[in-house]
Amino acid sequence: MIYSATTIEQAELELCQFEQKWSERFSPIGESWRKNWPRLPIFFTTRRTPG
DSSP states (O other), X not given: OGGGOSXXXXXXXXXXXXXXXXXXXXXXXXXXXXXXXXXXXXXXXXOOOOO
């Protein structure tokens, strides 16, 4: 899933897979992710691993 990806690269791959599968039915979701993509890397660079 996009929001559980550990890197921005993995998240983008997950987004592409989501769009391939669901774009006809849920296009606003993919569009929203793409529109806000420039703001998202902070969530992947600040995530810490447990321990």
